[in-house]
Amino acid sequence: MGGIYALMSIGLNLIFGVIKVVNFAHGEFLMLGMYIAYWAFTLYGLDPYVSLPLVAISILALGALTQGLIINPLLKTKEINQVLATIGLMIFLENLALFLWKSDFRSVLTAYSAASISIGEMRISFARLLAFAVAMGTALAFYALLTKTDVGRRIRAVAQDAEAAELMGIDHRRIYIATFGLGGALVGVAAAAMSPIYYAFPTVGALFGPTAFIVVVLGGLGSFIGAMIGGLIIGIVESIAGVLTNAELAKAFAFAIFLLVLFRKPTGLFGERARV
Amino acid sequence: MLSVKGLSVAYGEIQVVWDLNLEVGKGEKVAMVGPNGAGKTTTLKSIVGLIPPKSGRVEFLGEDITGKHAHDIVRKGITLVPEGRRLFPKMTVIENLELGAFTPEAKAKKGDTLEWIFQIFPVLKERRNQTAETLSGGEGQMLAIARGLMSRPKLLMLDEPSLGLAPKLVAQIFASFERLHEEGMTILLVEQFVAKALSFAERGYLLERGRIVKEGAGEELLRDEYIRKVYVGG
Ligand SMILES: Nc1ncnc2c1ncn2[C@@H]1O[C@H](COP(=O)(O)OP(=O)(O)OP(=O)(O)O)[C@@H](O)[C@H]1O
């Protein structure tokens, strides 16, 4: 799960770092992505890794629309309105899912869902390994996009100084739309990679959204590396604690680590100020 | 080239610029001077579209650009080098410069422009792969000016470029303005450093509490009794 957490958190952190808005609907984006993967599998027999691009693009569109239609019009008002808007969106999406798909747990059972690889005494689930690899690959590709491409450079410019970026001819509102979209696409990839290993249900976002927040704060606001390492740490702590105790206690362990780090370093592991 | 007519600007309820008229002709070097809080920065930001004016009109090359977005106005050929430099701190010198060349024409000429800029500010070439936050104050200001030039502007507006610099560096950047002027650049310079700015400029405006209180040729303003007493100190 570490890779999945890392991807979600990188997306959340990106949106926060550039737009200065906390996306409370982040977990619900994941939930919708998981449903898209589920239906693509159930109705059309598409493996989640085949439907992955579709899921990523759908959530990208959802993110871009959220920014373009909801947040951008609120930019000139008090910041609290933008936060309230994402909370509203979170509640709306969760209820929409409840209405459309009831509260059933739905799972994607692929041929490899139960397969595992043994290394000595250890048995690692193949689906989890694959999810991890895809998540890490996506994170690296995203990092390259941010540092090596024109769009990435513009996004970083807006994150560092939106007004100065305007003076360079960059339309910061369009960059905001691209940013929210990219953050969404990362969640979409996470959702597809996660669907062979976890159930889709309307409140699954409420389970994983908060974890992403913990990771972002743990790693440091605005830090890409922080979100990545933070995701891995929380993922590893949860899985080790999960083996030793049980899943509920594992979440508590992750939270304990989070508090410990914050007591020692309030800005998070890699944080200074909100910068990408 | 630039013509500002009856410009009024307010932050919410508080008006800070009143009925301001200002002209800059092609190839001219013009200075706007005034004390802290007079409204100089506000005026420039309003011209480039960062703050929408309350009333009045801004024309550039005969076109009405009032109320247009800042990112569109850059494309028309006005560049503002903002007060306090406003570099992208985590990016290298080269990345900062490349961000300045945003328009298609500027992008096409990027190589030439870079060469030209490194001639004017050789130190930037040495520092090209350093992040902007590691530059000294003077180097940072040079980068801010250079970044502004990357868009190949027709009108270059500078907001207090000498702020916080040692006299030697001030002389150096003023020399670069002279050079740009000789190459045909139109310059609108905002300064608190009144004597320096007025001896540089062909024409000047004095702004106080949001209103233009004096205007005229640079030398003429330098000899003005009020300006000598209040701003030049003797
Ligand atoms: N964002 C803002 N909101 C409200 N008032 C502002 C804002 N920015 C500036 N002001 C006010 O507007 C007036 C003019 O400010 P401005 O920055 O334009 O002056 P200035 O001439 O550039 O001063 P300085 O020489 O210190 O840079 C000041 O009274 C200032 O307090």
Ligand SMILES: [Mg+2]
């Ligand atoms: Mg100012």
